[in-house]
Amino acid sequence: MRRWSTVLIILTLAVLASVWPLAAQDKPRNGGELIFVVPSEPPSYDGHQEETFGVTHPIAPHYNTLLRVDPTDKTGTKPVGDLAESWTVSKDQLTYTFKIRKGVKFHDGSELTSKDIKASYEKILHPPAGVKSLRKEAYGSIASVDAPDPTTFVIKLRYPESSILLNLASPWNFIYKADIIAKDPHWYEKNIMGTGPFKFGEHVKGSHWVGKKNPDYWDKGKPYLDSYRAIFISNSSAQVAAIRGERAMIQFRGFSPPERDQLVQALGPKISVQESPWDCLNFVSMHHEKKPFDDKRVRRALSLALDRYEGSKALSKITLVKDVGGIQVPGTPWATPPAELEKLAGFGHDTAKNRAEAKRLLKEAGVPDGFAFTFKNRGIPHPYEPLGIWLIDQWRQIGLNVKMEMIEASAYHPMLKRGDFEVAMDFQCGFIVEPDLDLPRFLSTSDANYGRHKDTLIDDLFSRQGRATDPEERKKLLRQIEKRLLDDEAHVIYTLQWHRIIPHLAKVKGWTITPSHYLNNQLDTVWLSE
Amino acid sequence: MWKYLLKRFLLMIPTLLGVAIVTFTLIRVIPGDVVELRYSGDRGAVSQDIIDKERARIGLNQPLWRQFTSWILGVVRLDFGTSMWTGAPIWEEVRLRFALSMQVAIMATIVSVLLAIPLGVLAALKQDTWIDYAVRLFSIAGLATPSFWLGIVAILVMLIVFKWLPPMVYTPFWVNPWQNLAQLIWPALAVGYRYSAVATRMTRSAMLEVLREDYIRTARAKGLMQKLILSRHALKNAILPVMTVIAIEFAFLIGGLVVTEQVFNLNGLGLLFVQAVAHRDYTLIQALVMLVSGFFIVVNFFMDVVYAYVDPRIRYR
Numbered sequence: 001m002r003r004w005s006t007v008l009i010i011l012t013l014a015v016l017a018s019v020w021p022l023a024a025q026d027k028p029r030n031g032g033e034l035i036f037v038v039p040s041e042p043p044s045y046d047g048h049q050e051e052t053f054g055v056t057h058p059i060a061p062h063y064n065t066l067l068r069v070d071p072t073d074k075t076g077t078k079p080v081g082d083l084a085e086s087w088t089v090s091k092d093q094l095t096y097t098f099k100i101r102k103g104v105k106f107h108d109g110s111e112l113t114s115k116d117i118k119a120s121y122e123k124i125l126h127p128p129a130g131v132k133s134l135r136k137e138a139y140g141s142i143a144s145v146d147a148p149d150p151t152t153f154v155i156k157l158r159y160p161e162s163s164i165l166l167n168l169a170s171p172w173n174f175i176y177k178a179d180i181i182a183k184d185p186h187w188y189e190k191n192i193m194g195t196g197p198f199k200f201g202e203h204v205k206g207s208h209w210v211g212k213k214n215p216d217y218w219d220k221g222k223p224y225l226d227s228y229r230a231i232f233i234s235n236s237s238a239q240v241a242a243i244r245g246e247r248a249m250i251q252f253r254g255f256s257p258p259e260r261d262q263l264v265q266a267l268g269p270k271i272s273v274q275e276s277p278w279d280c281l282n283f284v285s286m287h288h289e290k291k292p293f294d295d296k297r298v299r300r301a302l303s304l305a306l307d308r309y310e311g312s313k314a315l316s317k318i319t320l321v322k323d324v325g326g327i328q329v330p331g332t333p334w335a336t337p338p339a340e341l342e343k344l345a346g347f348g349h350d351t352a353k354n355r356a357e358a359k360r361l362l363k364e365a366g367v368p369d370g371f372a373f374t375f376k377n378r379g380i381p382h383p384y385e386p387l388g389i390w391l392i393d394q395w396r397q398i399g400l401n402v403k404m405e406m407i408e409a410s411a412y413h414p415m416l417k418r419g420d421f422e423v424a425m426d427f428q429c430g431f432i433v434e435p436d437l438d439l440p441r442f443l444s445t446s447d448a449n450y451g452r453h454k455d456t457l458i459d460d461l462f463s464r465q466g467r468a469t470d471p472e473e474r475k476k477l478l479r480q481i482e483k484r485l486l487d488d489e490a491h492v493i494y495t496l497q498w499h500r501i502i503p504h505l506a507k508v509k510g511w512t513i514t515p516s517h518y519l520n521n522q523l524d525t526v527w528l529s530e
Numbered sequence: 531m532w533k534y535l536l537k538r539f540l541l542m543i544p545t546l547l548g549v550a551i552v553t554f555t556l557i558r559v560i561p562g563d564v565v566e567l568r569y570s571g572d573r574g575a576v577s578q579d580i581i582d583k584e585r586a587r588i589g590l591n592q593p594l595w596r597q598f599t600s601w602i603l604g605v606v607r608l609d610f611g612t613s614m615w616t617g618a619p620i621w622e623e624v625r626l627r628f629a630l631s632m633q634v635a636i637m638a639t640i641v642s643v644l645l646a647i648p649l650g651v652l653a654a655l656k657q658d659t660w661i662d663y664a665v666r667l668f669s670i671a672g673l674a675t676p677s678f679w680l681g682i683v684a685i686l687v688m689l690i691v692f693k694w695l696p697p698m699v700y701t702p703f704w705v706n707p708w709q710n711l712a713q714l715i716w717p718a719l720a721v722g723y724r725y726s727a728v729a730t731r732m733t734r735s736a737m738l739e740v741l742r743e744d745y746i747r748t749a750r751a752k753g754l755m756q757k758l759i760l761s762r763h764a765l766k767n768a769i770l771p772v773m774t775v776i777a778i779e780f781a782f783l784i785g786g787l788v789v790t791e792q793v794f795n796l797n798g799l800g801l802l803f804v805q806a807v808a809h810r811d812y813t814l815i816q817a818l819v820m821l822v823s824g825f826f827i828v829v830n831f832f833m834d835v836v837y838a839y840v841d842p843r844i845r846y847r
Contacts, residue, residue, distance in 0.1 A: 041805075043568060043615050043616050043617075044616065044617060051569070051576070130587065132580060132583070132584065134569070134576055134580065137577060189617065190617070190618075204626065204699075204700075204797075205616070205618070205622075205623060205626050205797075206626065206627060206797040206801065206802060206805075207626075207699055207700055207797040208699050229699075231698050231699060231795075232797075233698065233795050234792070234801075234805070235792040235793065235795065237682070237793070238792065238793065238794075238795045241685055241689060241695060242695070242698055242795070244689055244695075245688075245689050245693075245694065245695025246695075247695050247697070247698045248698065266689075409808075410560075410562045410567050410808055410809075410810060411560065411561040411562045413562065413566055413567070414561050414562040414563075414566050415561065417566070447576075447577050447578050
C-alpha cells in the first residue's frame with residue numbers, strides 16, 4: 001500500500017513539475033515595451049469626433065470608457081464595466097444607474113467623478129457650437145444624463161433600447177476631464193488627459209506615438225507593460241517587413257492570407273496567429289432609380305448568380321474574406337443560423353438551381369441575354385479587386401456582360417453619394433457587432449443608403465427590433481429584415497464576410513482578437529513573455 | 531553681375547505665382563475633398579449635416595477666388611495656414627519631415643558625387659577599354675534600376691540573409707549618429723547609386739568633349755603632367771553641366787522620394803506629399819508644392835550664381 005502511495009506521490013509531483021512551467025508562462029509578466037504598427041494616423045486626438053482606427057490604436061490606452069467590451073470575449077459583444085463598477089436597470093428599462101469606481105485618477109493626479117462622465121457624454125450628445133460629434137445620432141434614445149453624486153451616473157432613455165449597454169461600450173467614448181471641456185471643448189483635439197493605463201509620452205507626426213505606464217492606475221497590478229510604441233507605417237510591405245524583422249510585434253488591424261503565410265514561414269514558432277470573422281463587409285449596391293435595377297427580379301437574379309460557398313474557398317486563400325454570413329457577423333449573438341441563411345436568395349448550396357432561377361427572373365424582367373452594365377469598384381487591392389473580379393465572373397455565368405471600372409479610393413465615396421453608378425461595391429465596418437449599429441444605413445432616410453431604396457417596412461422592423469426587450473422577439477424581427485433586405489426585395493447583395501488575421505510575435509500575450517479592429521486596444525491586459 | 535543676379539531673382543516671382551495658380555486649380559479638379567474623405571472611412575455613414583458644417587468651418591464652401599486670395603495673401607506673409615486633415619500649422623507638419631528629407635538628399639548627393647566624378651573621369655580617360663565598358667555598364671544599370679526596387683532588394687537581403695532590418699523610427703544625427711546612419715544609409719545608397727548614373731554619364735561625355743579641345747592638346751604638347759591637365763584644365767571646364775545635373779537632382783530629392791520613403795518607411799516630405807494628396811489636404815499640398823518648387827528655383831538661382839562665378843563669359847554678357 002505504502003509503495004503505491006509513494007508511486008502516486010512521485011507521479012503527481014512529476015505531473016505538477018511538467019505543468020508548472022506552462023502555468024508560470026501564462027502568468028502575466030511585468031515590464032517591456034510593446035511595439036506595434038498602425039497603418040493610419042490620428043487626424044486629431046479626440047475620439048468623439050473621429051472614426052478611424054488610427055485614433056483608437058495609439059490613443060485608447062490613455063483613456064477609460066464608461067463600459068468596455070470584455071477584452072477576453074472573442075465575439076466582442078459582451079459589455080463589462082470600465083469606469084462603471086456596476087449598474088442597475090429600472091423595471092421599465094428607461095433608467096440606467098451606474099456606480100462609478102472610486103479612486104480613479106486622471107494623469108494629472110486629480111480624481112475622477114461622475115461629473116467628468118456626465119461632461120464627456122454631454123459633449124458627445126450635445127456638442128457645443130463648432131465641436132463635432134460623430135456619434136450623436138447613435139444615441140437618439142437618450143433623453144438625459146445626470147450625475148446626482150460623485151459616484152453615480154444616470155442615463156434616462158426616451159424608449160427602451162436593447163443595444164444601449166453595448167453602445168455605451170463604444171471604444172470612441174473616451175472619458176475626459178469636465179473642467180478641461182468646460183474651459184475649452186477643443187482642447188482634447190490636440191492634447192491627452194485621461195485616466196487610462198498609459199500616460200502620454202510623445203507623438204512625432206508621421207513617425208510614432210509613445211505611451212508610458214500609469215503607475216497610479218486604478219486597476220492595481222495593471223498595466224503589465226512599461227510602455228508602448230505605435231509606429232505609423234502605411235505601406236503594407238513595410239508593415240510585414242517590420243514584423244518579420246522583429247522591429248514591431250503586432251499590427252492590430254489585420255493582414256491578408258498571403259502576408260500571414262509569409263510571416264509564418266519566415267518566423268516559424270516565433271509567431272502566433274489569431275483569426276476571427278471581421279465586422280466588415282463588402283456588399284453590392286444597385287441604384288434603385290436606374291433601369292433595370294429598379295426591378296427586384298433583376299436584383300434577386302444578381303444575388304442568385306453567386307456561388308458564395310465556392311467563392312469563399314477560393315477567395316479566402318488570397319484575400320481577407322471568408323465566411324458566408326447574413327446581416328450579422330457569423331458566430332455572434334444575432335447571427336443567422338446556417339439553416340435559415342441557406343433559405344435566402346443566393347445563399348443555398350444548389351448553385352445550378354439558383355442560376356437557373358436567376359436566368360428565369362432576368363428573362364421575366366425583360367433583360368436580354370448578354371445585357372451589359374458597368375460595375376464600379378473601389379481602387380483598393382484587398383479585398384475589393386479580387387471580390388470584384390469574382391462578382392463579374394459570377395454574373396457572366398447567368399448571361400450578363402459586366403465591365404468592372406476601378407475608381408481611385410478617395411474619389412469613390414463622392415461617386416457613391418452622387419449616385420453616379422448602376423451597380424457598385426459598397427462597404428461597411430462596425431465597431432461592435434450589433435444590429436442597431438450595423439443596420440441604420442439600410443433605412444430609407446439614411447445618408448449612406450446609396451442605392452436609394454425606399455422601404456418603410458424595413459424602417460418599421462428596424463425600429464421595432466431596437467426596442468424589443470425579449471431577445472427571441474428581436475431575433476424574429478431581425479430575420480424579417482434580413483429576408484426583405486437580401487431576398488424578397490434584394491435591395492443590396494451581401495458578398496462574403498471579411499476575415500481578420502492578426503499574426504503577432506508569440507511573446508505578445510494577453511490580447512484577444514475580436515471581430516472589430518476598433519476594439520480591445522486599451523492594452524491593460526497585454527504583456528510580453530520575454 | 532549684379533544686374534544679372536537681380537534679373538534672375540525677379541524671375542522667381544512670376545514662376546512661383548504660376549506654380550501657385552496651377553497647383554490651386556489642379557488639386558480642386560480631382561473629385562472628393564478632405565471632409566468627405568475624413569468622414570467616409572470604414573463606416574462611411576456620417577450625416578450630411580456634419581459634412582456641411584465641417585466644410586464651412588475650414589472654408590471649403592467659399593468661392594474659389596476668395597479661397598485663393600486668402601491663401602496667397604498668407605503665402606506672401608509666409609503663413610501657409612493649417613493642415614485641413616490634422617488642424618496643425620503647416621510649418622509644424624513640414625519642419626518635422628524636412629530634416630530627414632534634407633539629410634537623405636545630402637547623403638545621396640555625396641554618394642552620387644563620390645561615385646560619379648571619379649568613374650566618369652576614368653571612363654573618359656580609358657575610352658573604349660574594358661574599364662570604360664564596365665563604368666558604362668554600371669551606370670546604365672543604375673539608370674535602368676528604380677531606386678525603390680533597389681531598396682526593396684536591399685531590405686529583403688538584410689531580412690533574409692542577415693535577419694536584420696534598419697530602424698523604423700528616425701533619430702536625429704546629433705541624438706544618436708549610429709542609429710541615424712543605420713536607418714538612412716540604405717536609402718541614401720539606393721538613391722545615390724541611381725542618381726550617380728546620370729552624373730557619371732554626364733561627366734564622361736563632358737570630359738570626352740573637353741579632352742579633345744585645343745587647349746588640352748597644347749597643355750600636353752608643352753609637357754604638363756596628366757594630373758594637372760585633368761584637375762586644372764579638363765575637369766574645371768567639364769564640371770559645369772555635371773553641376774547642373776547634380777543640383778537639379780538634389781532639388782528633386784527633397785520631395786521626390788515618394789516610393790523610396792514608403793519602402794524604407796521614412797517620415798519624409800515625399801511620404802507627406804502622398805498622404806496630403808490621398809487626404810485631399812489642399813493647404814498642405816499647396817504648401818508642399820510651393821516649398822519644393824521654391825527649392826528648385828533657389829537651387830537654380832544658386833547654380834546661376836555659380837555659373838557666373840565659374841564662367842566669366844556669363845557675368846560679362
